Amino acid sequence: MGGKVVKAIKAAAVVAAIAVTGGAAAIALGATLTWGTVLATAAVQGAIAGISAYATKTPKGIRPAKTADEITLNSLQAVTEGLIVYGRRIIGGPIIARSTSSGRGSNNGQYHSCIVLACHEIDAVEKIWLGERLVWTLEQWEADEAEGTLATKKRGLLATKYQDEIGIIVKLGTSSQTAVGQYVDQVAEWTSAARGRGIAYVYFEYFYGKHFRQGTPTLRSQVRGKRLYDWRTDTTAWSANPALIMRDYALTAEKFGGIGWAESDLDMAALTALANIADEQVSTAAGSMQNRYEYNGVLDTGIAPTDNLDRLATSWGGWWAHDKGLLSVGGAAYEAPAFAIT
Numbered sequence: 001m002g003g004k005v006v007k008a009i010k011a012a013a014v015v016a017a018i019a020v021t022g023g024a025a026a027i028a029l030g031a032t033l034t035w036g037t038v039l040a041t042a043a044v045q046g047a048i049a050g051i052s053a054y055a056t057k058t059p060k061g062i063r064p065a066k067t068a069d070e071i072t073l074n075s076l077q078a079v080t081e082g083l084i085v086y087g088r089r090i091i092g093g094p095i096i097a098r099s100t101s102s103g104r105g106s107n108n109g110q111y112h113s114c115i116v117l118a119c120h121e122i123d124a125v126e127k128i129w130l131g132e133r134l135v136w137t138l139e140q141w142e143a144d145e146a147e148g149t150l151a152t153k154k155r156g157l158l159a160t161k162y163q164d165e166i167g168i169i170v171k172l173g174t175s176s177q178t179a180v181g182q183y184v185d186q187v188a189e190w191t192s193a194a195r196g197r198g199i200a201y202v203y204f205e206y207f208y209g210k211h212f213r214q215g216t217p218t219l220r221s222q223v224r225g226k227r228l229y230d231w232r233t234d235t236t237a238w239s240a241n242p243a244l245i246m247r248d249y250a251l252t253a254e255k256f257g258g259i260g261w262a263e264s265d266l267d268m269a270a271l272t273a274l275a276n277i278a279d280e281q282v283s284t285a286a287g288s289m290q291n292r293y294e295y296n297g298v299l300d301t302g303i304a305p306t307d308n309l310d311r312l313a314t315s316w317g318g319w320w321a322h323d324k325g326l327l328s329v330g331g332a333a334y335e336a337p338a339f340a341i342t
Contacts, residue, residue: 082119084249084257085200085225087240087296088126092220093117093201097194101186104207111208112183112190115219117200119257119301121173123224123238128156128168128202131217135160136168153182153205166206173200225298231268232275240294242315243275243329249299249308250327257301267328277333278316293317293331 085091093115103110117125128136141156153167171177173196180203183190204219206212228244229236239245250266252258278293295315299308313320318331 081300081302082116082257083298083300084120084252085118085122085223085298086228086245086248087294088222088224089296089298090220090222091117091298092218096201097190099183099187099189104209106208109208110186110205111212111216112187112205113203113216114180114183114196115202115204117202117221117223118173118225119199120226121175121198122200123227124172125170125200125202125221125223127222128170129220130162130166133160133162134158135162135166141170153203162206162211165211166204168205169203171196171199171201171203173198230275232272240291240296241275241278242293242295242312243271243278245295246274246309246312246320246327246329247271249312257299259305261327265325265327267323267326270328270330274316274318274329274331277331280333292333 083091095113095115098111098113100108101110101112102108124138126138127134135158136156137158138156140158144150144155151167153169156168156170157163157166167182169180169182171180175197177195177197179190179192179194179196182205183203184192184194186205200223202219202221206216224238226238226248227236228239228241228248230239230241230244231247247263247266248258250259250261251263252260254260278291280292281289282292283289293316295312297311297315299311309320313329316329316331318329320327320329322328
C-alpha cells in the first residue's frame with residue numbers, strides 16, 4: 001500500500017507540472033503513469049481539483065463577484081462597494097439609509113429609505129417594480145412632469161393598489177443634484193448636505209399597515225446605465241456597445257472603480273474594429289434586427305479587474321489580452337467564404 005501512495009503522490013506532481021508548464025511535462029506522463037489503480041486515479045483527480053481550485057481562488061482581500069440574484073435584491077448596508085452599470089439592466093441595490101417618521105396617526109407610521117443603483121451617473125431609470133408589481137415608469141413620470149400638478153414623489157406612479165401608500169423619487173447621480181427634500185423635511189438626521197452627487201439612487205417611502213404588514217417588498221429598477229464616449233463620432237451618449245464599455249472601464253479612475261489606465265495603454269485599432277463589429281445589424285428569429293453584440297450588465301468594483309474584463313468579454317464571444325503593453329481585444333465576426341466546395 002505504501003508504494004501505491006508514493007506513486008499517487010508522483011502522479012499528482014506530474015499533473016501539477018502539466019497544469020503549470022503545458023505540453024512539455026506531458027512527455028513524461030506515459031513513463032510515470034504506467035499503472036491504473038483506483039488510488040492513483042483518485043489522486044490524479046484530487047490533484048486536478050486542487051489545482052483548479054487554486055487557479056480560480058479569489059485573491060486575499062477580494063470577494064467573489066455578486067451573483068445575478070444578489071444584484072436584484074435589497075440589502076441593508078450603510079457602507080457598500082459600488083456597481084458600474086452598463087447597457088440596460090434590472091437591479092435592486094443596497095439600502096444605505098432608512099428612517100421612520102410620524103404618519104397616519106402613529107409616531108413611526110411612515111418609512112423612508114435610499115437605495116443605491118450605481119456608483120456613477122446613469123442615463124435613466126425606465127421602470128420600477130415593488131415585489132412583482134410594476135409601480136413606476138419613466139413614461140408616466142414624463143407625462144406627470146409635463147402636467148406639473150402632482151407632488152414630486154407621486155410623479156411616475158402607476159394606478160396600482162400601492163399608489164396612495166408610496167412615494168418614489170429617482171436621482172440619476174448628476175454633479176448638481178440636491179438632497180431629497182421630502183426626506184429632509186420628515187427626518188432630522190437627513191439634511192440638505194446629503195446630496196449624493198455622483199451616486200444614482202432611488203428614494204422610497206411608504207405608510208405602514210394595509211399593504212406592508214409583512215415588511216418591505218424588494219424594490220427593483222430597470223436602469224439605462226452609464227453614458228459612454230464614442231471616439232468614432234466624438235459623441236457621448238448611452239450605449240451598450242462592449243468596445244465602448246471596455247474603453248470606459250479601463251480609463252475610469254481606480255477611486256471610481258475602474259482600472260485607471262490612460263488611452264495610450266489601449267489598442268485603439270482593435271477596439272475600433274470590435275466597436276464596428278458590435279454595431280453590425282443581424283436578424284433575429286422573430287425577424288427583427290439588432291446589434292450583433294451588446295453588454296447589458298454590471299461590473300463589480302469589489303472584485304479583480306481581470307474578472308470584470310472576463311465577464312465583459314463573454315458579450316462578444318471573444319477575448320482580451322494585455323499584449324506588448326497594450327490592452328487588446330478580439331471578437332468573433334462572420335467572414336464570407338473565399339470559395340465553396342461542392
